[in-house]
Amino acid sequence: MPNPRHSDDNPYESWVHEWAPALYRLALRLCGKRELAEDLLQETFFEAWKSRDKLADRDKARAWLFQILRNRWSHHLRDSSRRLKPSHNQESLDQAKSTQPDAVKQIAESDFVQRALDQIEDDLKLPFLLVVMEGYSCQEAADSLQIPLGTVLSRLHRARQALRAVLGRPVAPAQPLEKP
Amino acid sequence: MRDPSLFTEEFLEAMSLLPPEDPVRLGFEADMAHADVAIRSRYQQLLKEAVAFRHALQVSLPAGLTEQLLEIPARARVRRHSRFLTRFRAAAAAAIVLMLLAPATAWFLPAGGYERIEKLPAAAAAAVNSPLQVPGTQPSNLGETFANSPLPFFAILPQPKKGTQFLGGGLTTLVGKPAAFGRYRADHHNFTLFFISVNDFPLFGDGQLPMAMTPEGDESLCYWTDGPCVGIMVSEPGGASEPSQVVDMRPLRFNR
Structure with missing residues (x-):
């Protein structure tokens, strides 16, 4: 049975295993909130799964995923029409x-x-x-x-x-x- | 030796943040070998600080999140083929027409008391999957408008249809966003009706369900958008698939 982490047939799984920790880290550090970071990560991977056919060069998956995450974060900031307030006074x-x-x-x-x-x-x-x-x-x-x-x-x-x-x-x- | 202006504080600070194998940093450090000892000492201090930054920024992926991410394709496929959506669009259209025809004042009832739930465990999925286990829920009156709620519309808990029992409702949050909800029981199955702002979940505008609101297991979830409002009904397995089977789908919200 092929290891899904390295399967060419299922790049989505390999993206999750390989890049989810880094994407979560970035999401959390950008927004500062664990719950929101998890949402951003889920939205990122949902977008990635929907658009997976658009990624021509799989070696560029990291940059592509990070770009999606940044887009989702920008989207969130736009929609909330405010910057997240700092968690301290x-x-x-x-x-x-x-x-x-x-x-x-x-x-x-x-x-x-x-x-x-x-x-x-x-x-x-x-x-x-x-x-x-x-x-x-x-x-x-x-x-x-x-x-x-x-x-x-x-x-x-x-x-x-x-x-x-x-x-x-x-x-x-x-x-x-x-x-x- | 390189131009002394190269070794400004700005450069030292920026270069010491780069990864050790970065070609730009390697070139800089090659020049650094010829620099004054004070500069090299300062650079070492900054390197130490950079390492501290790097370590402090590390966080681990929360337990269970990987599994949730791996389930996304399966959930998305289910959603794409949801048999409820088509029927729901028709129901939503009918609800909108009725809403336009009904006199708004008849539904503008004074707000009753409610207990606000600040946070649900594990965001919407938990609320969606265990609608009857929402802690702290207190029954609210039917016709509750939540006039003082943070929702940008007046949400109204609809009347139950014959054979349906109203269990209660109130304000809660879904993924940190304000939401009104009512709970019902019919044919030994439980239903929860949520009302949220479409602005809080912009994916609804694209016809997509936010992942945080995707139900697990066999629960069915139907949603429709109506102006600034998104209505979502969650049913236990085997329960009715459309809200019109459970509640009176007359006007459910008004613009503020």
């Missing part, structure tokens, strides 16, 4: 800024990072998540998001600055460190 944010001096230790608290992610725009968040969380190369992220490679680098930096600001670490001024 300003008071807790201020408290976090003042009581968490160790950035690395702070980052290690996943929930804290999620609350920080909720504060930044998708334009910055998406490249950050694709590269840092999903291991996209800079070029892959540029291709996937259809933006120049330099823009990816710029947004990575800006996302990191934004996250760090939320996490309460002082942001160093951007200037050359090397002596002239």
Whole structure:
């Protein structure tokens, strides 16, 4: 009996086994809500199943699935006509800024990072998540998001600055460190 | 040595976030070997922070979700061949005509008390599959309009037909979206009628049922859209397949 994970006849199953964890991760980090992330994932795979014949190159399944997920997320944002509100109040944010001096230790608290992610725009968040969380190369992220490679680098930096600001670490001024 | 302007804080921060095998990062690090020790030290700090970010972002797939995803094709096929849809479109058309003819004020009844259920377990599927096990449900009056509900329309619990018992109803949420519902029992089978906003489930507009609302097993599920409202009836296996067999399908909602 063929292993469904590698079956050419049933790519859908292989997509689920191979990419569902990464897609769920991205969905959860984008929306910050487990229930909504599961819905987005189900809608993504439903769309993928409906459109499976449109994927000419199966080697591009990952990029294709991620694109569907991003479309579903955009659709959700449009329909709700609002951005998801952050799951914390300003008071807790201020408290976090003042009581968490160790950035690395702070980052290690996943929930804290999620609350920080909720504060930044998708334009910055998406490249950050694709590269840092999903291991996209800079070029892959540029291709996937259809933006120049330099823009990816710029947004990575800006996302990191934004996250760090939320996490309460002082942001160093951007200037050359090397002596002239 | 490379141009010193290459080693700005922006570049160090961006490059240290790239995967270790990224060609762009590898090229940058090759140049880094010739950079000042302070810069290399700073880069190492940023790498450490990047690793912490990477670890903090990892999450696991919830148990059971893979199985649900694998069932999607089978569910979609069933839905595509649903024998209920055609009959329901006719019923929905008839309901719309009746709705246009009926005097709205006759149905505009004052809102009664209801118990709002903030969250159903495991979203709509759980509510759909176990309509009589919805916790915290309190009977509501027939004709309930839910005037103070977050729904963008006045949902009205319809009158049961002869031989049908009204069990109760109220407000709930389906996949986190507000919904009104009424429950009925006829011929030893239970039925739940949901009213939701089409804006909350845009797939309805495409003639598609949101996956989160797909029933499992032999339960039948019929739905129709009417302006901003989506009506959904869920029946236990063996129960009636159309809401018109259970309840009076006169106007069920009004625009706010």
